[in-house]
Amino acid sequence: MITIGDYEYRDEEDIIGNFRRLLKPTSGPDFSDYSNVDINEFSGIMTWLYLNKFVIREFPNVIKHKMSLKAFGSETIRRYIMTNKPELSNVPWSERRAVVDSLTIERIYDDSSFEVKPEIESIMKDIAMGTGDFQSHSKENKLAMLNNCVEYLLKDGEKYKTVDASIFYGFLDQVKVIKFRKDTHVFRHHDRNTMFEREQWDDEKKDLYIRIGIIIVTEVFQNNNMSQ
Known part of the structure; x- marks a missing residue:
């Protein structure tokens, strides 16, 4: 088991799975995309990913900057979709969920050229x-x-x-x-x-x-x- 704040996860796969789950917009009590509980859990996972040297290939600076759930899941991903699909007048939740499912999340140990040994x-x-x-x-x-x-x-x-x-x-x-x-x-x-x-x-x-x-x-x- 891996403990992050008040939450326990079976293993790294479970952490990554919950990271994706939290990124997907849902209908919160105040009609926002995310609840305060989601935001708190996401913050803990984001810090864990940063400390364990994970990176999102499509958004390489997100974990490094420990971006918030709203900043990444709503603003950054929405801009990414609008850039790649300019024909959309608005971004439906289904598009954001599809991007989240397609993210490549990987651990890095050094840079790709192996200059840092x-x-x-x-x-x-x-x-x-x-x-x-x-x-x-x-x-x-x-x-x-x-x-x-x-x-x-x-x-x-x-x-x-x-x-x-x-x-x-x-x-x-x-x-x-x-x-x-x-x-x-x-x-x-x-x-x-x-x-x-x-x-x-x-x-x-x-x-x-x-x-x-x-x-x-x-x-x-x-x-x-x-x-x-």
Whole structure:
């Protein structure tokens, strides 16, 4: 369970789901789009998303600026719709709900060019050494972290660096490592498409991929350090 203020959520998926729910306009007691209860819960979730380094791909500055429910859910999304659908004379709630459902909400560990290294290298060291708080994370977040580490270790622009299969004694090779990265990439995003894909993963599959991911990150990370 994850506690945020007066509210408890099962896991990160539940938090993201409630974030979307709160963004969708409903008829409040004062005929506003949102109730005061919605606004308070949303504020807590927004702060949690900010502290845990989530970003909304379509609105990259919203979480960074910890935008209020009314400012984001009503004003910003309404302007976004009007810009993309200028033929609309007004914005119906159905359009706003559709945008909310389509948002891609993902965790970031560093910038996309990997120029900021200290945090992800610290995560990889913790994974390799069995230290830090990696084990305290949810299975979904572990897979997202491992995916990010593998990408950091192996991607060079649009290409993959060569994986020396000998460090895995032939058990893993370039193809299997790339497959791991592609399979687990679904845990880096929170949108309607990836939500369905994540639901196809049972706990046994998650546990297996976590074990494989730890092996990949540990061996490649340690091999890189020995080569430097």
